Amino acid sequence: MTDHPHQATRRDLLIAATALSAIALPARAATQMSRNPPTPPDGPKKMLGMVVFEGFELLDVFGPLEMFGMLNDRIDTVLIADKAGPVKSRTGPATIADVSFADAPKLDIVMVPGGSGTRREVNNPAFLAAVKALADATPQVASVCTGSGVLAKAGLLNGVKATSNKMAWEWATAQGAQVLWVPHARWVEDGKYISSSGISAGTDMALGLIARLYGKEMATWVANRAEYRWHDDPSDDPFAAMSGL
């Protein structure tokens, strides 16, 4: 083969690119897969409150708590319900609420999951008042799935952009006529509110919230640590169309 100057240039570039990737890979791997987060803790620990109620959806709660749990050197979690003690999920497996609404500590984030129990709780004035008081006192309010229906019914989302579960869209949006419902979204951020689409979307939203709080490098580290493929584009929602939205 002739050693044409143009070919030599391209070959040199390929060699250079290969050499660069050999240098770059270990550094990238070290950042992504270190057992320690990419930045050390900075400032006081935050407190995340997860609201639970009979009939909550398992992954709505434990997808986000898995991701936040990777950062338990800088964030603590408390499960909050009507009263402390066992709380059954929609499909049976239970968790344990640490405290009642009345005993909830000061929170940095409060999160409301979905599940069939939301159908009951939107008609429970005491529950709605407790969620409203918690949300009013907390600088960051998140919902997963039909949890946004609870926030809407509590009057928290008037004039706020929000999304919800796509198969329960009609029910969820009926909980708040003044909410600026966004049908096509994996999750939606508006001021202190962040809401996700159905069930699994809560895990992607949690990583979005981690990115907002601690930077995107940290969120990527958390996802990789959990061997989770984060869908990091909040507008990328293939499930809206499946429900005709």
Added chain:
Amino acid sequence: MTDHPHQATRRDLLIAATALSAIALPARAATQMSRNPPTPPDGPKKMLGMVVFEGFELLDVFGPLEMFGMLNDRIDTVLIADKAGPVKSRTGPATIADVSFADAPKLDIVMVPGGSGTRREVNNPAFLAAVKALADATPQVASVCTGSGVLAKAGLLNGVKATSNKMAWEWATAQGAQVLWVPHARWVEDGKYISSSGISAGTDMALGLIARLYGKEMATWVANRAEYRWHDDPSDDPFAAMSGL
């Protein structure tokens, strides 16, 4: 433009393809997003036993239980531990074991999750013997994450292909020198055993197991119902390389 015969053929094919997709789409949407599974229950309900222990990883347990929970018209779940009662996860939030190993019902599937607690349990002969007895008596045995280290240490995986968490690879594989460890896999099936890679991989594996038990259409329906993007190729594992495997 000329109506060249060759162009006409290609255009006709495009028109035909468009017409076909217009016919196919509503049926596909109806199958994917109906509230009811695509096929009615057939035969007796199955029983899935999820083993839990202090220090289990949240998503290892609740990712699979979310997916199987979508089929609670044909499968029941029981949480099994040393003794019935509260069991704390690695990061704090607890679940409640329904029964002790001694009181476990006859199972169709038994699943062992991972989590930091596996480091203790591989040195707990009573736990290993209980897991072995349960696995020996159950036709389908699954593990998530470092749960395969527990199965390996119990002597269940000798000569069996299996995978595990990629960041804990060295520890997990050290639990069984005769296991045919597969480093690059989202999940691995071999006879009655099915094992997944780390944490989130358990959710993809659970859907793989649902596909095996009830067909791929059912698994796709479950994933869509949970607004979950199933990574359905068990060999597609981007996390092995990040840990240098």
